[in-house]
Amino acid sequence: MKISGDALDRAQRVKLIIFDVDGVLTDGGIYHGANGELFKRFHCRDGFGITLAHSCGLKTAIITGRTSQMTSYRAAELKISAVMQGQMNKRDAYKKIKAQFDLTDDEICYVADDVIDLPVFVQVGFRAAVGDAAPEVIERAHFVANNFGGHGAVREVAEFILKAKGFWQAIIERYSAPEFDDKELTAMNQ
Secondary structure (H helix, E strand, C coil): CEECCCHHHHHHCCCEEEECCCCCCECCCCEECCCCCEECCECHHHHHHHHHHHHCCCEEEEECCCCCHHHHHHHHHHCCCEEECCCCCHHHHHHHHHHHHCCCHHHEEEEECCHHHHHHHCCCCEEEECCCCCHHHHCCCCEECCCCCCCCHHHHHHHHHHHHCCCHHHHHHHHHCCCCCHHHHHHHCC
16 A cells, blocks of 8 residues: 555545546456446445445546446446546546536545546546556555455545545444444435
């Protein structure tokens, strides 16, 4: 894990987390079925990290170069606020998302794995990389997860941000409470 000296301060300002998909939310593998259908493998812990971020008021978005029904399905399942697929020019997609949420660069985290992400990565206030990201991404990151893309790296990023913002202890207490009702979590996500 790599954490830059100012990573905590940068993470405290985050209001929106943007994810790449292949190599970040997935392990980067693409599986084709006999009829050409596309499958992707997502990690449940990453999804729960996104759910926890939402429960604390953070917004999430996706910018990905590939277009996939599996990505649409997973994004809908996780209630990700903005999804931009087929975006080889990620900078234009980033400008649209930033305007949609009326945020500054400092209030945005981007989670990346490869050089195609660099045009957006270098603009945001908090740059996070998965553990198996390209060296050019890792050297520019404020935070590098121990886990690889699609194997819990997104959860690490979400947890770091939630801890920086002071939400983590309340999350643990909420789940540790004997009277915890999972409907409470559902209500917080609406």
